[in-house]
Amino acid sequence: MRELREEALAEEFEARRGRLRAVAYRMLGSFSEADDAVQEAWLRLSRSDAAEIDNLTAWLTTVVSRICLDHLRSREARREDPLEARFPDPAVREVDGGDPEHEAFLADSIGLAMLVVLDELSPAERLAFVLHDLFVLPFADIAPIVERSVDATKMLASRARRRVQGARVVPDADLARQRVAVDAFQAAARAGDFEALLRVLDPDVVLRNASAEGLRVVRGAAAVASGAVVFQRMALAARPVVVNGVAGVTATADGATYSVASFTVVEGRIVSIDILTDPERLRALPG
Incomplete structure (x- = not known):
């Protein structure tokens, strides 16, 4: 009977895992840390008297939230430079769909x-x-x-x-409108059309590039446009994707993912570009 109760409890937990992972990811910005937080919640549940829990979803959400809060406080205490933002793991999906469970997790992803x-x-x-x-x-x-x-x-x-x-x-709510701006940006970069790039970029656009060497931030339309022209000369194979619910692009070289880029488009202009080019982190992203 005890094994049956444990099996039923595990099933109840698995039914809520997606929601708990979504909460933890939005709290921590990391898939691996989110999964660790969810696993810790399961361990605490398995050691608890489940019969005393009135609302399992609320109980688990509270537990995961407290675990994430402790993690964030520990992270803040370790941070040498409080102004340096961590670069979150991008949540990538195909434009035309993919794994149903993964799609459900990404349905309300934030940029x-x-x-x-x-x-x-x-x-x-x-x-x-x-x-x-x-x-x-x-x-x-x-x-x-x-x-x-x-x-x-x-x-x-x-x-x-x-x-x-x-x-x-x-960002603009219309994903198709976002894609128009991203396509215009890519076309202008490939053509080396500096003026066209300036038209699609917000004057105060910010580009963040998380590479193996660290986080590099570029500010201003002119600087971002210049870098885009140089980047396009690498002749990488690019394809459209959705990254955290907004228009994005993945670039590949020799069959491996070289970068994942996310574009925040507001009123038809790109106000921020977030790029992950760290090979190790790219390999660790959920497939």
Whole structure:
């Protein structure tokens, strides 16, 4: 009978794994760390008296959130330069679909640019924003996790929301419109048309490139356009994908992925480009 109960509990947990992984990924920006947090939640559940849990989904969400909060606090304490943002793992899917479970996980993914901004928030601000604005949890449920009053928790989420909105990381809703801007950018770069690149780039565009050497940030349309022309001369094979819910491109060389790029398009112009070119991290991305 005990084995049957454990098997049933494991099935209940697996039915919620996708949601828990989505929460953890948006909190941590890392697939491997998100999976570790979810696995830790399972270990805590297996050691608990499940019969005493009234709402398993809420209990597990709270546990995963607390694990992620502890991880974020530890990460913040280790960070030598608090202004240096971590570059999140990109969530990539094919334009025309793919694995149904993976598609469900990515359905409400937030852009890399937003994840970068979230990483600049305090751990409590990030948790309040993610749980309330992205997963619609009531503040009354979030407050005990961050050990604040309900009103103070609302203020945490409000500050985070202002940072996100102020950073202009909310892209155009129409994916097809995003793709028009990305295609125009690629065509202009291939043609070496500097003026056409400037027309599709926001004057204050920011490009972030996470390579094996670290994170490099380029600001301004002229600088980004110049780099795009040089990059296109590498003659890499490129194909359109969706990266964290927005238009993106993967580039390959000799059959291996060379880069994954995500474009944030606002009112038809590209305001940020986030590129991962670190070979080790690219190989570790979910297939």
